[in-house]
Amino acid sequence: MxxxxxxxxxxxxxxxxxxxxxxxxxxxxxxxxxxxxxxxxxxxxxxxxxxxxxxxxxxxxxxxxxxxxxxxxxxxxxxxxxxxxxxxxxxxxxxxxxxxxxxxxxxxxxxxxxxxxxxxxxxxxxxxxxxxxxxxxxxxxxxxxxxxxxxxxxxxxxxxxxxxxxxxxxxxxxxxxxxxxxxxLISRNAYQSALLAPMFIIMSFAWGLAVFLITQAVMFRWNGKTLDPAILKRMKNLFGTFIAAVLYFLIVYHLTNLYFAKQVAFEKFILIDSGFAAIFWIGQVLIGALLPMAILYHPRLGQRMCAVTAAAVLVIVGAFCELYVFIIGGEAFPLDIFPGAEITSSFFDGQVATYSxxxxxxxxxxxxxxxxxxxxxxxxxxxxxxxxxxxxxxxxxxxx
Amino acid sequence: MLRILSTLATIALALPLLQAAHAGEVPKPSAAIESPGTQCVAPPAEIRRNHMEMLKHQRDLTLREGIRGTKVSLNGCIACHASKKTGSVIGNNDNFCQGCHAYAAVKLDCWDCHQPKAGYQATGATP
Amino acid sequence: MTENARRGFLAAGATFAGAIAVAPGLHLIAPALARGAGEPASNANRWGLLIDTNKCSASCDACVKACATENGITEQVADPRQRSQWIRKIDIKEKNGRQHSLPMMCQHCSDPPCVDVCPTGASMKRADGIVLVDRHVCIGCRYCMMACPYKARSFVHEPLTEQNPQVPRGIGCVEACTLCVHRVDKGQLPACVEACTEGAMLFGNLADPNSEISRRIAHEATTQVRADLKLNTGVRYQGI
Structure with missing residues (x-):
């Protein structure tokens, strides 16, 4: 030595x-x-x-x-x-x-x-x-x-x-x-859907693989090893498929909601009217799905370990945005205690809740x-x- | 010579520490019962050993089944055992619950929710 | 004698005893009798409220004040969004312009979502239909607050010291209207009902077909809030 x-x-x-x-x-x-x-x-x-x-x-x-x-x-x-x-x-x-x-x-x-x-x-x-x-x-x-x-x-x-x-x-x-x-949860517009169970499974596929790809890249780098390009290719293709599947579930979730008249106000809130809309479109859709897919399926970038790792990081950023919109956004939309009526109270009924x-x-x-x-x-x-x-x-x- | 000196010095230094350790021993709790009732709900030895089980049993009966007016009651304990000075069973180590629990080093969980003062009247200011 | 017949007999007996025990003119209803020492709450009772919003004025919050006093809800958390509210006045403006006001609190559902979701069984329904939080086993996960369609529950955000000895409540636990269970068990009315000088709130036994509340529900138009959820609430409204 x-x-x-x-x-x-x-x-x-x-x-x-x-x-x-x-x-x-x-x-x-x-x-x-x-x-x-x-x-x-x-x-x-x-x-x-x-x-x-x-x-x-x-x-x-x-x-x-x-x-x-x-x-x-x-x-x-x-x-x-x-x-x-x-x-x-x-x-x-x-x-x-x-x-x-x-x-x-x-x-x-x-x-x-x-x-x-x-x-x-x-x-x-x-x-x-x-x-x-x-x-x-x-x-x-x-x-x-x-x-x-x-x-x-x-x-x-x-x-x-x-x-x-x-x-x-x-x-x-x-x-x-x-x-x-x-x-x-029956009480809130954002939830109460059986779709959430399979949707969480497919989200876990994508987010889990993202974490794995990052860890693997760091470990190979640390130990001075290079990943077999064939393996990288297989893993990144699988990763791309998972991201696409998450996007598919997201579209189905929001489309079904848009079809139900009672959910339209909530969809308008999450997709257009509130601060959550920006996090949804930029964080969740663009950074969390479209950009990483573009990287992974790019003929040259998709071959490179560092680009695939970057895509994984983007997916994780998107995951945090998705959960923020899903959890906080879902709670911020007021409960429909008296459907069809406008309500106000000292307990912030009928108001969009704020959170800092x-x-x-x-x-x-x-x-x-x-x-x-x-x-x-x-x-x-x-x-x-x-x-x-x-x-x-x-x-x-x-x-x- | 040097070794003997240093040994002596060590002993000299250690003595006060030993004494301090002895003096620092926690004295037995001395909460005086200032407004004793005629008779506690059970003999002191049994209360000392089992009060937590008695209270736990009663709390479940009262809250979950709605059974009231039985002999064991936390408010009943406070009525007799609250300090005359502070009106409370907690607050300092002279007070009934806290004194013993500090001695036994057992965390008290009751008073996060229950009112520790005897005959306390909520002020009723509107939020 | 079948169980039901026996219960009916007992209830009738209790009503009779109540009727003779209470002096005429005194505003106390027969089913709200104090139970004897050591006697558990019974499913021969299902305590409920009937609230007539036609008699409820938007400017009045006597019920809210009485609740705060009775239950020792006195803390002043800096952020109003973090303060506990067991009962609140909601002002409603319908699409056709009609405006009215009503008190909203725990609806004491027969099938309460908060009880379904509670991981430890802290959220519970007593035999007489009163929904309570057993703070001894509440871990403060707030899942019940996510599940309640009425926003009836609050989480205690700060240490408390001003509790009413009869109404324990404290930091890190979820809480809600108890229907003044400590008063009901003594045969008294809930504080809000007692405080309502307009007579807009009626307390009574929904399980007894002869009680005033049952008779009114049988003969007048009443509503359950979010009836679509089929939770069978113990609190009913008129005029909404």
Whole structure:
């Protein structure tokens, strides 16, 4: 070993610790923000009795939806038998655990009584979609942990397929549960649609793959490896398909709404009249779908790793815009308590609710990203098997 | 020589610390019951051991089933045990609930919602 | 004797006892009898309200003030959007120009969405139809606030100290109108009903066909707000 490699290894180590420290700091700030909110009450947040779920829920739902979606990479390997994806299964499982932890970190710490999290874990009301989700989330941790074990232990490898199928089914149910949190709400125009369950699943496909592509790009860069262009091509084509599918569901969702006379006012609000319209068209549609698709299907840009990574970043920006419009926009539109009449009250009935997020709630959300990042970072550092090791030639590359 | 000196110095330094640690031991709670009723709802030993279970049982009966007027009642506790000085069962370690809970290092959750003052009248200012 | 017949007999007996116990002219209704010590709420009662909006003036908020006093809703959170409102006056302007005003609060649904969605079972309906939040197990997730079609629930955004001893409420939990359950259990009327000098609010037992509220609902045109949702509300309105 020559001096140069020793030096570069040392530099890499100190760089690792620096990045780890930044991640830990972000997580700690998130936790501190939650303590601050806990002590003073939610008065220090921008959330109100009108906008009851705010920025923390945007972060948490992004993390949870993307967590289930990122497991798709493993599923394509184990369930559908694609070798290139099999090599990526461990990293995909790790990202699932990391993001699920980050999402639940935010969701639990935003509770009005975060100190009673044990009650949430021990008392269930089985008509509540939330209560189902508590089961689905904890089950997901268990299944993915077993899945990772099976993937990494050579003797257990024969079990990879059945465990992989179980994890795949579980993650579909889990995202159905997340979508149904909103789908089962009868009171608000933005929700109350069975379409939300499949829509959340397809959103998870796109967002999960975006997170995976970024992580993979960073890991390859860090280790000085280049990704096989054939694999890059397959992954980016799959990614493009997912983005198109999200766009399709979005169009169907809004078209059905526009067809129902009682929903027209809400659609006009989200698509034209309010501040949410700009976030929808620019953030969600342009940045989150059209631009990344243009990059991915561009004959030259689509071949380049950095361009594909940029497209993935855009999709994540779009995802945050989408959830902001969906959650905050959906709550901001006034409840239709007396259909057809104009109403006013001291409780802001009949008015569009306003929301200005405060720093603590933003930092709590960011803390969730920090937790997900830390778990990924530590996992990848401790266990080298998370780095996808591709063979020189892809055996099934020719077949698809 | 130097070693002996340093050992002695260490002991000399450590002694006051030990003493301080001893003195810093939490004294037993000394909440006086200033307006005692004739009889508590159960013997003190049982109350000390089981008051949380008694209250928990009663809270579920009252809130969820609407059973009222039974012997165990949080407002009943306050009526007898609130301090004459502050009128409350919490606020400082001389007061009944807080004194013992501080000693036992058990977090009190009741008073985030329940009124800790005896005979308290809500002021009724309109929001 | 069948269970129903027995219940009917008991209810009739209670009504009779109430009728003789209350002096004539005193504005107290028979079904709102105090229960005995140790006796649970019973599904022989379903407490409800009938609100006549024709008698409700837009300028009057006596019910809102009485509710705040009775339930100790005194806090002044800096942001008005974060303040609790158990009952509020809504001014309605219909398309044809007709204007009216009414008090809006928890509608005490028979099939309450808030109870369906609550993950811990904190949102609950008592045997006598009163919908309550069990703050002992409320974790403050606010899912019920997302689910309620009436915007009846509030979240406590700040630590509280001025609670009425009979009405515990506090930081980090969701709350709403309790139909003054602590008064109803003593045989008193809800504070809003008592405060309404116009007689626009009638409290009574919807489960008893002979109660005044049931008789009026049987013979006069009444409405449930968002009747399309089929939640079977305990609060009914006239004149909307």
């Amino acid at each position: 020559n001096t140069a490699t020793v030096l570069s290894a040392r530099a890499a180590t100190s760089k690792f610790w620096l990045i780890a420290a930044v991640g830990a700091l972000i997580s700690a700030i998130g936790f501190g923000s939650a303590l601050y909110m806990e002590h003073h009450g939610h008065a220090v947040t921008g959330m109100t009795n009108q906008i009851v779920w705010g920025l923390p829920h945007v972060f948490a739902i992004f993390l949870i939806v993307a967590a289930s979606g990122v497991l798709n990479v493993a599923s394509i390997g184990s369930v559908f038998g694609k070798t290139a994806y099999k090599k990526r299964a461990p990293l995909s499982g790790l990202l699932t655990l990391a993001m699920l932890s980050g999402g639940l970190f935010v969701l639990m710490l935003d509770l009005g009584r975060a100190d009673r999290v044990m009650i949430a874990a021990t008392k269930y009301n089985f008509t509540s979609v939330f209560a189902w989700n508590v089961f689905l989330y904890s089950g997901m941790f268990g299944i993915v942990a077993v899945y990772l074990w099976v993937l990494m232990e050579k003797r257990l490898y024969p079990f990879a397929k059945p465990v992989g199928v179980a994890a795949f089914v579980w993650r579909l149910v889990l995202t159905t549960g997340t979508g149904s949190i909103f789908g089962f 997020p405060s720093l603590p709630e933003f930092l709590l959300g960011l803390g969730g990203l920090g937790v997900a990042f830390m778990i990924t970072l530590i996992g990848v550092r401790l266990i080298s098997k998370f780095l996808p090791e591709d063979d020189a030639v892809q055996p099934d590359a020719a077949t698809d």
